[in-house]
Amino acid sequence: MNEHIARQLREAAEAHQPDRARMLARMQRGAVGPAPRHRARSGLRSWPRAALAGLATAGILATGGLAVAAIVQTRPSPEATTTPAAPSPTATPSPTPSAPPTTSAPVPAPAATTPATARPTPSATGRAQNGPLWSEASVDAHSNLYWAQSDLILRTAQPLTSLTVELRIAQTGDVRDTGNWRTLPSEDFTVTSQESGGVLVYRWVLKPGRTVPAGQHEFAAQYNHAPGVRSSASDSYRVDAQSAGGSSSVGGGFAPAR
Structure with missing residues (x-):
């Protein structure tokens, strides 16, 4: 079955609306009265009308089901859209405080050394x-x-x-x-x-x-x-x-x- 035929079947299946009530009434009428017997040209006995009507109805239903199945199979299924999960917030490590710069204390100048020959000057201490x-x-x-x-x-x-x-x-x-x-x-x-x-x-x-x-x-x-x-x-x-x-x-x- 080529693409042209498949498209026609899909269109026919979509446009077909079977009359369920009419089909049931037709089947009931066929079951009440005896179907007239006709002499087949080929010498074979004719199928009862009810059987023929049932086969026709079954064929129509089968054709419609096949068309619908083909439509369902040929229609592209919508791609599932996957929403990416929001990334969990990464804890930003708090910066480690750097040690304050060490300032070297100024080295005091060495005290002047009193020469061994120095003498204290007069004072109130005597x-x-x-x-x-x-x-x-x-x-x-x-x-x-x-x-x-x-x-x-x-x-x-x-x-x-x-x-x-x-x-x-x-x-x-x-x-x-x-x-x-x-x-x-x-x-x-x-x-x-x-x-x-x-x-x-x-x-x-x-x-x-x-x-x-x-x-x-x-x-x-x-x-x-x-x-x-x-x-x-x-x-x-x-x-x-x-x-x-x-x-x-x-x-x-x-x-x-x-």
Whole structure:
């Protein structure tokens, strides 16, 4: 069956509308009355009209069914449209915060190194310097509410041929001499302690012909005082010396006990 015939069959099948009621009525009429008998030209007995009508009806129905089937088979089935699934949102990884840039702290400049020969300058702490002499005075840490000791440290860069040391302790109430000492030999000095003008004066004088070697030396004055914490604000000292470089002097006050 070529395409032309198939198209005609499809068109006939689509246009054909079988009358079901008429076909049923025709079949009923054929079943009620006996079909007339005709003598066939070929000498064969004729089929009953009802049978012929049934065969015709069956043929029409079969032809229509075939046409409809052909139409159904030849009609292109609509392609299934597949809607692509929406892609699931991909979690975007949060960026890892980068470490802040490390800023190197500026390296502090090295502190200036004090030369070994440097000497502290005079200050309210009892330090003083002049020529080859350097001194520092303070109240001894072992002083108490009834007794005290005033210390003087003396350094000299040159031997001394003359030296006088005075420690002056202000009379603040019941100040009385209880002794004194020095690190230099006692036979090289003349030592006195006396009160004059409201001050207790301790004095060490180097004897003629004696020398004080270069280095560090100490002098101390000891005394009682009125009970309580005594102030050393009015105390003072003075040192006069002679060396190969000439005369020099240092002096100042006493720093409180530490």
